[in-house]
Amino acid sequence: MINKDTKFLIVGLGLIGGSYAKGLHKNGYTVYALAHKQSDIDYALKEGFIDKGSAEVDKDLLKEADVIIVSLYPVKEVEWLKENQQYIRPGTLITDVCGIKSGVIDVIQDFLREDLEMIACHPMAGKEVYGVINSDEKIFEKANYIVVPTEKNTNEAIEDAKKIGEILNFANISTLSVEEHDNIIGFVSQLTHILAVTLMTCNEDEHLEKYTGDSFRDLTRIARINENMWTELFIMNKKALLEQITSFEDQLSLIKRLLIAEESEDLKEIFRKSTKRRALFDKK
């Protein structure tokens, strides 16, 4: 069980890994980190939000850690654990932060050593900029944290996973199955990014910037997109995402037909429904 002496090892010191490190360290925990670049480790040590770190696979750090948080893109996450699970101390809890769960947690749990436990988590937080230099534990304050247990997980691991969300001060902590998670994420996160990118790239007029208002800015904030991470996430969640895109297309097509036919009353009915549904979100 996580307690005040628990030592965390963050694997991958980017925006999210860095924000985890800062949040855990501020709350008094011992934090180690492994990163790809020595400069990221140097930065984190200089800023004082990790206690030790290495740009190599440091076997001592892997042995010392009580909880390992793998903060890599999904494909790398699977690869890293496959290569390095041999160095992890029996009984260590492993968790992650990636935005897609099928094709990741199921694959990992299949090859993971029997004396280790892996529990999937998804901190629904981010920024349009990345890298440890932009990390900030405050991005978690208004955000959702989802624990995604499978039948292979123990209650203790689920409680520990929730505890990490509490330490990091997430606004909401919930649990979902892998399938529920990937469907919901396909809608609320992946579809929204696809729409923002589509809007940003569907009109070639170079002079639109000066006529845009808040509406356009809001709808395209997330059109600044980390192309490598999101391409991987989209393709891994292809089935659910395609269903969401198709639902969106069908509804847009309906609105278009009503507009062509100038069916004012039907359009107003959709707009009233939209207003009513959106109002629910302001209460949360």
Place this chain on the structure above:
Amino acid sequence: MINKDTKFLIVGLGLIGGSYAKGLHKNGYTVYALAHKQSDIDYALKEGFIDKGSAEVDKDLLKEADVIIVSLYPVKEVEWLKENQQYIRPGTLITDVCGIKSGVIDVIQDFLREDLEMIACHPMAGKEVYGVINSDEKIFEKANYIVVPTEKNTNEAIEDAKKIGEILNFANISTLSVEEHDNIIGFVSQLTHILAVTLMTCNEDEHLEKYTGDSFRDLTRIARINENMWTELFIMNKKALLEQITSFEDQLSLIKRLLIAEESEDLKEIFRKSTKRRALFDKK
């Protein structure tokens, strides 16, 4: 020419009319208002941001005004001027605030008395709530103000229209032709509202609220939509809006095909373009 003694009459005291009244009054101008409801006039008088007002068509106020700002929905704007131009003093400048120009300014200029001048303007500002009670001149501070002159307008009227934008402290003041205006608005304002509504109404799952993050909130802020005003605006700008919807659909369809085929490199290319284009907006 507008000077410190210019008396403004606002016709229609809603969110925008009220914000105009507040902004003009704060800058020391005499402001009159006509409204549909006596309670709105009473509110504005009590709050002190109009000097006189009436819920009737007060012929004295119409005679006293030097500049009349019609702040009604487009269909009502045309009707109101048709009925009431007879009471307006010769030489009075008339302007408006509506979000669509073809079918409005051309129609009005056709029937308008020869001793009056009407110049179309579009303050690109708003809120998801409406009514004079929510009015606030600060909504103009970061917003665009577009003057939409036609061949029937004098240079003096164009300068006066710009002057109103300056008094109200808009961030950008520009001029566009009717056609340019309606095309650009079809994209940056109308398409964005259509997309927000579509996203808000394309998924019937009632439990999504608790899993949404900032992305979903940003993309649906404007899904709280004044159904009467926007239905009118959409239908009046049907041709341009349908073209914009179709461009969006084509681009979404391309992204969908690339996703189905798992064409990572082509997807990344679109995401890089999106990021690059969106970055331009942050500089403004």
